[in-house]
Structures are given as C-alpha cells and as structure tokens.
Amino acid sequence: MKNLLFIILFIGFHAIGAQKLSDYKYLLVPQNFKDFQDNQFELNSALVKKLKAKGYEVIQNENGILPEELKQDPCQAAVVNLVKSGNIFKTKLTFEAKDCNNKVLFSQQGASDEKDFEMGYNEALQNILKSIPNSLPLFKTSDVKVIFVEKTEPVVVKPLEKIEPSSIVEQKAEEKTSINNSQNYMNGNVNLKKILLGNNRFILVSANSSIPYATFTESTKEGVYRVVLENGLMTLGYLENGNYVIEITNKDGSFRKVIFEKN
Structure with missing residues (x-):
C-alpha cells in the first residue's frame, strides 16, 4: 500500500x-x-x-x-x-x-x-x-521546504476476527473525522495542501513543488494574514466563507482576488 x-x-x-x-x-x-x-x-x-x-x-x-x-x-x-x-x-x-x-x-x-x-x-x-541598542539578533537563517514522498507499507494478513456492530460504528466515525480534517484547497486546476508550521503560521503548497505557493502569518486582526508569495512579494490574505483569499496587485496598481476554495 x-x-x-x-x-x-x-x-x-x-x-x-x-x-x-x-x-x-x-x-x-x-x-x-x-x-x-x-x-x-x-x-x-x-x-x-x-x-x-x-x-x-x-x-x-x-x-x-x-x-x-x-x-x-x-x-x-x-x-x-x-x-x-x-x-x-x-x-x-x-x-x-x-x-x-x-x-x-x-x-x-x-x-x-x-x-x-x-x-x-x-x-x-x-x-x-543615543538610546537605540546595537543589533544582537536572535534570528538565524531559516528556510522551509516541503518534500512529498511515497511510503510503501507491507500488507499484513491477519486472522479473521468477529467484528461487533459497535466497532463498525466507531470506525465509520473515525473515517468521517479524518475526512473533515482534510486541508486541501483549490483554485481552478491548482490543488494546494494547507500545512501548519506553528507560531501562528501555515503554508499552502502543491505536491509538485518543494517551495510553498504562499506563507501565511496571522495579523492582529482575526482572519487576516500577512502573506509572502513564492516569488517573494508580500500581500494580504483573509478567510472568507471558509475559503482563503489572497489579494494580488495588477500592473496598473489595482487589486484582484485569488480565491482558494476548501474541498
């Protein structure tokens, strides 16, 4: 498997x-x-x-x-x-x-x-x-890379066991919970996975790339994020109806919304 x-x-x-x-x-x-x-x-x-x-x-x-x-x-x-x-x-x-x-x-x-x-x-x-202190940084170089790999698990044949009805109910509940916790988002043909990094940060990344499409950092306003795109540009993002919206700047200075819908 x-x-x-x-x-x-x-x-x-x-x-x-x-x-x-x-x-x-x-x-x-x-x-x-x-x-x-x-x-x-x-x-x-x-x-x-x-x-x-x-x-x-x-x-x-x-x-x-x-x-x-x-x-x-x-x-x-x-x-x-x-x-x-x-x-x-x-x-x-x-x-x-x-x-x-x-x-x-x-x-x-x-x-x-x-x-x-x-x-x-x-x-x-x-x-x-005169009062500004010298820089003694705690920050060091930090990079995030996401690697997708295939893991092969051996198939173990176990003796048939009697399955109680209650066990079947519990198993279905666990499967439903796993599905509900899915963190996949789509925009057209682009399919991205949400991965939590901790410290109020997460990324949206494609299985075909080791570089995040976007890195989200929580702002002081709930549901609003500072976003760094894969090309290094900074912008804003926010949560709207369960979907993530990123504002992209057009050449004329106007903005357009890129919406990643949860699926």
Missing part, C-alpha cells in the same frame, strides 16, 4: 522569544515617513546611516522584494517609524519600532529647543539615536 506523505524540512533556526529591538537583524524603514515625506530635513538618510552603524540590516524596498530569510518569515523584521510629537514651544520627535503583530518593541522621544525645524528635528533625532 502506498501513501503520499509530506516532510517539512526546517534548515537553520527560527527566532526564539524575540521581545526587544536588539533581538532583530532586519529593520524595515519606509522611504517616506507619513510625517516626513521625501527625506524631509534628511531625517530618513541620517536614521538609516546610524541604524546600519549599529549593526542592523535596513530594508527600504517599496516594491516588496525581500531577502530570502524574510520571504519565508516576515516576522524576522521590525518596522520603524518617525512621528512628529512636538508643539509650538518645543521640537519633539518619536522613534518607534514594532514587530509583525504591531506590538511596540522600542519607543523613544527626542526633543530640541531649536526654533529652526531642520536643526531642531536633527538634534532630536541624534538624542534618540
């Missing part, structure tokens, strides 16, 4: 309990902060330069292209932001770093008495940078 089995190979190590900014290797720094567009006052470039000096690998790819480590696990990166927090009497700036679940890992405010905005914000940033 041949059964199709899958084997999940984890190469390297995942992060263990990353709870502070210094645990991270990668920082996602947007090219345009909401409060400071187009590198206003050169805050963006000054911040990136200092973070690199502290050992962080800064990612600023707005097109979603990521290193291999982040393709498999987006939670290996913290997201950075600079926010205006002053008033007419004092120039203030707040630095925030959050994890993939939007939890604040590090927050620090800097202030300046300078009335000139450019000088004031840069002085506030320099005060903040």
